[in-house]
Every structure is written in structure tokens, then in C-alpha cells.
Amino acid sequence: MNREKEEGAVSGAASPKKLLIVEDDLPLALQWRRFLQGEFTVEVASTREEALSHLEKGEIALLLLDLGLPPSSETPQVGLELLREITEKDPLLKVIVITAHGQDEVAHTALSFGAYDFLVKPVDEEMLLTLLRRATWRWGLEREWLSSREEGLPVPMVVASEAMRKVVDEVRRIAPLEVNVLIMGESGTGKELIAQLLHRWSRREGRPFVAVDCAAIPVTLGEAELFGAERGAYTGAVKRMEGKVAQAEGGTLFLDEMGELSWELQAKLLRFLETKEYAPLGGRARKGDVRVIAATNRNLEEEVRRGKFRLDLFYRMNQLTVTVPPLRERRDDILPLARHFINQLSREFGLPPSSLSPDAEEAILQHPFPGNVRELRNMISRALLLAGGGTITPQHFGLGVGEGTGDVGFSTPGPGYDLPRARRALEERWIKEALKRHGGKIAPAAKDLGIPRGTLYDILKRHGIKIGENI
CATH class of the missing domain: 1.10.8.60 (Helicase, Ruva Protein; domain 3)
Known part of the structure; x- marks a missing residue:
């Protein structure tokens, strides 16, 4: 792929990140700008003062810094002082420093001051481009992480689109409510992460979060899987089995793909939701303090019409719903x-x-x-x-x-x-x-x-x- 085509792909796929080149050799700075212009929005400064002025104007993601700056261009002192100043102000900024041949100690000092990496003159432009791409990627990841921390997301979620921000806002609103929640969305959209978010923002945070893949529960062992079984309750029950409800006591039970549950197990789940009481196979009834969150990739209303899903269970679980949009x-x-x-x-x-x-x-x-x-x-x-x-x-x-x-x-x-x-x-x-x-x-x-x-x-x-x- 030639460079012109590549540059067009960049501008169409993602907005170019802003790069500031700080270099007192203006012809060299302009040469680098011409080489990088298609992939980055490039600005040029030749002194410490000009660099600080550019940094104050807008969001710079990347900085290419020649350490030899006026008034003492033959030494790295001014460049190192500028590096320390700007990384203290903006730790997210990715700075690649340019050093002269044989200045290994200076390069290591720059790294200790917060530089992302260094290159030695004469600079290989393709190597520079590769390094800038990696620095851009790292800057993006760190900004996403910081953004998620600022938003108070306690789970590793990436939320960049307006559609997902609305989902997160809805989750934040309903998480403290002690009601059942039904999460709807296609397979692979991240419904379990939404369930974890509901749990972490509820009063049950710190208590167990137990996920159950309903599609993987064997029909013959479904009741034991959910509610447990005493020893000898059925053939092969050689020891007591603790069910998922008991494991989730005080916390959250997440039923992934609830639409896959058998008709019989749907009835037993409904009874538990109505009474908060369950009995392990071969055991006595007991109370369970569990919030139930379910997810489905099916249209449960259609499943009800087809006789595949219980209407009463649908109403019980459909108290609050969250719909996760597909990636497209x-x-x-x-x-x-x-x-x-x-x-x-x-x-x-x-x-x-x-x-x-x-x-x-x-x-x-x-x-x-x-x-x-x-x-x-x-x-x-x-x-x-x-x-x-x-x-x-x-x-x-x-x-x-x-x-x-x-x-x-x-x-x-x-x-x-x-x-x-x-x-x-x-x-x-x-x-x-x-x-x-x-x-x-x-x-x-x-x-x-x-x-x-x-x-x-x-x-x-x-x-x-x-x-x-x-x-």
C-alpha cells in the first residue's frame, strides 16, 4: 500500500492525533512534518517558549522533542528541563526525545523524566513513524482507562459511543434498586459486563457475583445446579452439592441466556423469585437473599407466544430492562x-x-x-x-x-x-x-x-x- 493511499485510509478511519515537533533546525522539522502530515496533525515549535504556547492551546497527544534547544543548543539541558516540566503537567503526553550519537546517559535521564522513548540522530523516518504509532496507541489506551475511572466504571469496559454511554447511565440509575433486571441483546454484546456493573453499583458490592450459563445446564441436573442437592438425593449424588443460589447468598445471581431454561426449571425459578425460598433436592426449604439479573439474546415475548417461555416468569423478570446495542x-x-x-x-x-x-x-x-x-x-x-x-x-x-x-x-x-x-x-x-x-x-x-x-x-x-x- 503506497503512502498516499495509507494517508487517505487514516483520515477516513480515525481523526489524526495532534503531534508537536520541537526542533530548532527548521528545515529538519519541516521535513518530518511533510513525512508525518497525513497520519498526524503536525505543529512545529523551535524554542521552549513556543512549545509551551502550543501545549497550552489544545490537546497534544504526542511530542517529538530534540533536547538541544536554544539558547544552549549544544547541550541537552534546556530540553531536559522542558521535558520534566511538560510531563509533570500532562503525564498522559507521549514524548519521544531526539538525542545526539553517544548520549546514552542523556537518553536514560530523559526516560527517567517521563519520556516515552528516544531516537538517535540521524533519525530513520520509518522507525520514527512506527514509534509514533505505538505511542499513539498507548496514549489512547491510557486515556480510555482514565476516562473510565473518571466515569466511575468499576469493571473493565470501553465506553466511547453515545449509545453505550446511555446504557451505562441507565445502569447507574437502576443499580441501587432492589429489583430483578433483564438484560437483552445479541450474543457477544457484553451482557455479562453490564450485569457485573449492576452488581458493583448496588449495595451488594463486595458480596458474591455468581454467573450461570443456562444453556450449559444439563436438563436432568438443572434443579440441583441452581438449588443444590443433598447426598443421595439422586443416583450419582455421592456428596452434598451446593447450588448457585446458595453460592450467591447476599449477592447477585446472574442467569445468562435465561431463555434456554427448561419449562420445569422456569417454574421452580419463578417460585424462588416470588417467595425467596428454595429447597435443595432431598433437603429442607430455606430462605435465600439473592438479587437475580438475567440476560437473553432471544425475543422472550415471542417465546411466550410460542409456548417456550412462561408468561408469569417473563413478567416477574421484566420489572426493569437494559438493552445492549449490537456493535454495528x-x-x-x-x-x-x-x-x-x-x-x-x-x-x-x-x-x-x-x-x-x-x-x-x-x-x-x-x-x-x-x-x-x-x-x-x-x-x-x-x-x-x-x-x-x-x-x-x-x-x-x-x-x-x-x-x-x-x-x-x-x-x-x-x-x-x-x-x-x-x-x-x-x-x-x-x-x-x-x-x-x-x-x-x-x-x-x-x-x-x-x-x-x-x-x-x-x-x-x-x-x-x-x-x-x-x-
Whole structure:
């Protein structure tokens, strides 16, 4: 993909982040601005005073700072003082410092003052772009986290769209009420997170939150699963079994996909909701102090008409409802969610931080996501393994653009898919291909893969790859 096309994809997929270049060599600063202008909104300053003036005007996400600033451009002192001043004012700002060759101690001092990273002159522009993309990604994640803390979200939710903000506001309003709640929405929209939010904002916070996958309860063991069973209550009951209601005592019982419950179990659940009393199989009746929150991806009113769901239970659970919109109706959440999953799964997989290429952002923004947030997470998981810590492109998603339609299709692993083994095989294949392309040279291969040279050496050692022998 050429740079002009890439720049167009960026402007269409997401608003460019604001970058301030602080460099007293004006021709060099303008050269960097021309190179970066399509992906970032670039401003230029040549002195400490100009830099502070720009920072006061508006939200700067990224700062490229040459430490050699007037009036003493030959030393890093002014640049280091400016770095400390601005990172104290805005810890979220990502600062990449530029140092002269041989100034390792200065670079380490800059990192201790809060710099995100450093580059040594002469600066490789492609390396600069990669570093700025990663810094942008980190800035976005930290801002999302800070925003969620400011909103008082006690669960790891990404709320960027107006549609989800309305859902969260509704949850905040009804959470303290001691009534049953029915959460409706398609599969994969995050209904359990909403249930957790209801629990955390209620007086029952600190007490158990017990989730039950109603679709996974065996028909013959449904009553025992929910209400428990004494030893010998049925064939195979060799010991006492504590039910989910007892486990949730004093807290919240979350019934995921309640529409999957059998007719008989619906009747027993209704009785518990009406009387707050239940009896384990083979045991005596007892009281239960539990708030019930249920979720469904079905139209329960239609299920009632078809005779598949009890009308009285529907009325009992339908006291308050929360509807979670599908991902296709809250597209402002897609990129923040993608970045959140990249951060989360990179740590889980032991991979270096990655980022989405502009055309990858554009591609996922166009996708209809029938599987909602769950599908997005699975896509990111697969793409991270394929990218191996490098920049994620549409190819890592397994995308195919339909002729003349723009429709995007995602391939998914089949039965027996061994994720760790597939990851190792893909990683080894990509490393070997990169080394072949560059004649076994480490530095250009690492740059091609978007990973540091040290990381590439570690991967070669892990796979037992010896340059010249295995490639």
C-alpha cells in the first residue's frame, strides 16, 4: 500500500492525533512534518517558549522533542528541563526525545523524566513513524482507562459511543434498586459486563457475583445446579452439592441466556423469585437473599407466544430492562475496543505491543460484526498471533474484500485448532520469511517485522533458528 493511499485510509478511519515537533533546525522539522502530515496533525515549535504556547492551546497527544534547544543548543539541558516540566503537567503526553550519537546517559535521564522513548540522530523516518504509532496507541489506551475511572466504571469496559454511554447511565440509575433486571441483546454484546456493573453499583458490592450459563445446564441436573442437592438425593449424588443460589447468598445471581431454561426449571425459578425460598433436592426449604439479573439474546415475548417461555416468569423478570446495542450500532466503540484487546492480549500472549495499520482500522470499521464484541476480540487474538508483535494489517485478519461490494469476510479456525502450536508455527514461518527477504540480515528483518532486534534474537533462540542453516 503506497503512502498516499495509507494517508487517505487514516483520515477516513480515525481523526489524526495532534503531534508537536520541537526542533530548532527548521528545515529538519519541516521535513518530518511533510513525512508525518497525513497520519498526524503536525505543529512545529523551535524554542521552549513556543512549545509551551502550543501545549497550552489544545490537546497534544504526542511530542517529538530534540533536547538541544536554544539558547544552549549544544547541550541537552534546556530540553531536559522542558521535558520534566511538560510531563509533570500532562503525564498522559507521549514524548519521544531526539538525542545526539553517544548520549546514552542523556537518553536514560530523559526516560527517567517521563519520556516515552528516544531516537538517535540521524533519525530513520520509518522507525520514527512506527514509534509514533505505538505511542499513539498507548496514549489512547491510557486515556480510555482514565476516562473510565473518571466515569466511575468499576469493571473493565470501553465506553466511547453515545449509545453505550446511555446504557451505562441507565445502569447507574437502576443499580441501587432492589429489583430483578433483564438484560437483552445479541450474543457477544457484553451482557455479562453490564450485569457485573449492576452488581458493583448496588449495595451488594463486595458480596458474591455468581454467573450461570443456562444453556450449559444439563436438563436432568438443572434443579440441583441452581438449588443444590443433598447426598443421595439422586443416583450419582455421592456428596452434598451446593447450588448457585446458595453460592450467591447476599449477592447477585446472574442467569445468562435465561431463555434456554427448561419449562420445569422456569417454574421452580419463578417460585424462588416470588417467595425467596428454595429447597435443595432431598433437603429442607430455606430462605435465600439473592438479587437475580438475567440476560437473553432471544425475543422472550415471542417465546411466550410460542409456548417456550412462561408468561408469569417473563413478567416477574421484566420489572426493569437494559438493552445492549449490537456493535454495528455503536461504531465509535470499535477502535477503542480493538486497542483495548490488543493491549490485553499482547500481555497474555507475551508479545510486544502492536498496533493497527490505517487500512486495518478502515477494514474493521466497515465490518458488520454479526458476532459483536466477542467476534472482534477473536479477530484481534488471531491477528496478534499472525503479526507476532508487528503492525496488524487486513491480511492478519484474514480479510477478503468482495468484488464491488466492500464486504469483508473473516476466516475462523476449525475443529481441533491448537492455538499455542499455531502461534509457534506462524511465528517461525514469518521470522524465516523476513530473514530470507533480507539475506539473513538481522537489522532490516527486525525492522520489516516491526520488532526490536533484541526481540528477534530472542525468537531465533527460542525456535533454534540459526542464520544460514535453517533459512
